[in-house]
Amino acid sequence: MIFQLENIEFLSTVFGYRRLVFSPFIPPLVKYGNQWRFENTSDSIGNCSFFNSLKSKNLKELGKGFNKVVFKDSFENVAIKKISFSGNSFVTCMDNADGNFKSEFDCIETAARGFITEIGLMLSLQGDPNVPKLYAYCIPLDFVLEAESLSSATSVGEPLDVIHLAQSDWKNRVKIIDEILKFLKRTKPLVFNDLRRQQFVLIENHPTLVDFDDVGFIPLENQRRSDFYDYGNDAVVRRLYSAFIDGLLFQSNPPGTEESLKELKKAYENSTLTLEKLTDISSKLRNFI
Numbered sequence: 001m002i003f004q005l006e007n008i009e010f011l012s013t014v015f016g017y018r019r020l021v022f023s024p025f026i027p028p029l030v031k032y033g034n035q036w037r038f039e040n041t042s043d044s045i046g047n048c049s050f051f052n053s054l055k056s057k058n059l060k061e062l063g064k065g066f067n068k069v070v071f072k073d074s075f076e077n078v079a080i081k082k083i084s085f086s087g088n089s090f091v092t093c094m095d096n097a098d099g100n101f102k103s104e105f106d107c108i109e110t111a112a113r114g115f116i117t118e119i120g121l122m123l124s125l126q127g128d129p130n131v132p133k134l135y136a137y138c139i140p141l142d143f144v145l146e147a148e149s150l151s152s153a154t155s156v157g158e159p160l161d162v163i164h165l166a167q168s169d170w171k172n173r174v175k176i177i178d179e180i181l182k183f184l185k186r187t188k189p190l191v192f193n194d195l196r197r198q199q200f201v202l203i204e205n206h207p208t209l210v211d212f213d214d215v216g217f218i219p220l221e222n223q224r225r226s227d228f229y230d231y232g233n234d235a236v237v238r239r240l241y242s243a244f245i246d247g248l249l250f251q252s253n254p255p256g257t258e259e260s261l262k263e264l265k266k267a268y269e270n271s272t273l274t275l276e277k278l279t280d281i282s283s284k285l286r287n288f289i
Helices: 050-051 088-097 101-124 161-166 170-186 234-245 260-271 274-286
Strands: 018-019 027-031 033-039 061-066 067-073 078-083 134-138 151-155 191-192 200-203 206-209 216-219
Touching: 033 101, 050 134, 050 151, 078 101, 088 101, 101 134, 101 151, 170 206, 170 234, 170 274, 234 260, 234 274, 260 274
Parallel strands: none
Antiparallel strands: 018 027, 027 033, 061 067, 067 078, 078 151, 134 151, 191 216, 200 206
C-alpha cells in the first residue's frame, strides 16, 4: 500500500481523502485543490504552477539514474527532477508485469511513492548544508495516473566524481568525507542504505546529497542501542571507503597522518571499520587541515 490514512475525512466519493501519511519521518500530505502539499510547506516553495511555465522550454538533461531523470533549466538555474520511465528500475518492473494491468499499476505506484518520499525527506531536511535547496515541487491529486507530472526543483550542483576528487588537494578530500560523516550522524535515525558517490554533487563547496533512494529508518526499539550510530551502516561504511578514501587519502597526505591512515586501512581490511571509528579517524585527520 502506498500510504496509510490518518484522520479519515471523507468529504464525498468525488473529493475523497484530504490527508495522507506516508511515513512518521516526513510531513503528512494535505489536499489543496488539484494537488497535494506537504503540511506546513513554506509559501516560498512553489507548487505545480511552477512547472507549468517550464513545459515550453528546452531543458537540458543533466543525468539519468535507475529511477529518476534530472534536467537543468538554464534560465532559472535550477535542477528539475522527474520519474524516469525509461530507467532500469521502472523498465524491469514493467517487463516483469508482462502486460498484467494491476502489476503495471503497482509499478507506477511504487515509482510515485519513492519520488514523493524523496520530496518529503528533502523538505524535512531543508536548511541542512548537505541537502539541496528545494524551490518547488508538484504532486498531482492522482499522482499515479498523473505520475509524469511529479516534479521537484532544487539548486544545481557540480558532479562529485573521481576526476574532481583526484584534482582536489588532500585537505579538501578530508573535508568532503568529514562533512558526509557528520551529515549521516546528524540525520539519524535515517539510514541511507545505498549511499554512493554518484548521489552527491558539490553546491557552494559542500558535498550535497541529491538522491534519496532507498532511505530506511532505525526502528524505535533500536534507537537506544549503544551502537545506535553504527546500526545498519556496515555496507555504507565500505561504500564510503571505496568512493572517498581508497586511493585518495593515501596520496599526498601531510606528515603526521601516517598512523591514523594506517589504522583506517587496517580496520577496513579486517572488516572492523565502523561509522563511529571512521568518524573518529576523520576528526583526527581534520586537525591537519
